[in-house]
Amino acid sequence: FQVAANGDLANWHTGAPDAIPAVGGAMDLAVGAKKVFITTDHITKQGEPKIVAELTYPVTGKHCVDRIYTDLCVIDVTKDGLKVIEKVEGLSFDELQA
Template identity: 75%
Template sequence: MKRLTRDEMARRVAQDIPEGAYVNLGIGVPTLVANHLDPSKEIFLHSENGLLGMGPAPAPGDEDDELINAGKQHVTLLTGGAYFHHADSFAMMRGGHLDYCVLGAFQVSANGDLANWHTGAPDAIPAVGGAMDLAIGAKQVFVMMEHLTKQGESKIVAQCSYPVTGVQCVSRIYTDLAVLDVTSDGLAVSEIFTDLSFDELQKLTGVPLIDATRRAAA
């Protein structure tokens, strides 16, 4: 079964970020979205450690150890970008000043509950970071994750079994197989990236789906 790579997933998410948007990219795979944003669009990337106006990752050899994002990855700063205090950064997040955030997840429920900070495993290290603040503070929450766990279980579930980060906060889910919108009627599949049929995708997914597909361009 063919799946999108993480870079291909990031490219698809980037297509849905409109010009003028203020966006936080969560730690991990979501940071790849920065490398696929249209440079002709003015999009303001925010990081909770106190950056606004981030650009793509620097070229090899151009890294600045004093310019990193919240995930400790080297970043660039676009013209007009700004640095500010950590507390001010969280005030932006909690105050509803971000249009979008893109987060990774362990699980997302059918009604948009998000679990992304702890699996509950006794040897796992909890890592909530700013995810709770983003989940309730951003106007729209996009989740970017693999459709299945390494054990082949659906990460899209009827009810989260892991500790919840935010309740009914997710608006759209991007996986390596499909794009799903959280609606009042349930999860609506708007795109399937692979050669899977809708029925095959349904069998892989832990909740009933609504077929609203328009096949993604090859």
């Protein structure tokens, strides 16, 4: 999945081999929850970022994510964009954004 800088969420995957992508219950959570916290690896297995400027996957929820927890950092989604509030010790911001 992907999270955009404005808090948009794209969560399309069933986990089944050769399955048609599906949103599952994420859309209900994205629309109905008061706060949405995402936990994810910082990058995909292919090395692509999961936190992006704009989504390239189908949108599950618009402006719904409040905080992102990754294996490298914790990020708040604010009206002004993303704000790193905690990161792995010794990791530079340049390395985090690479």
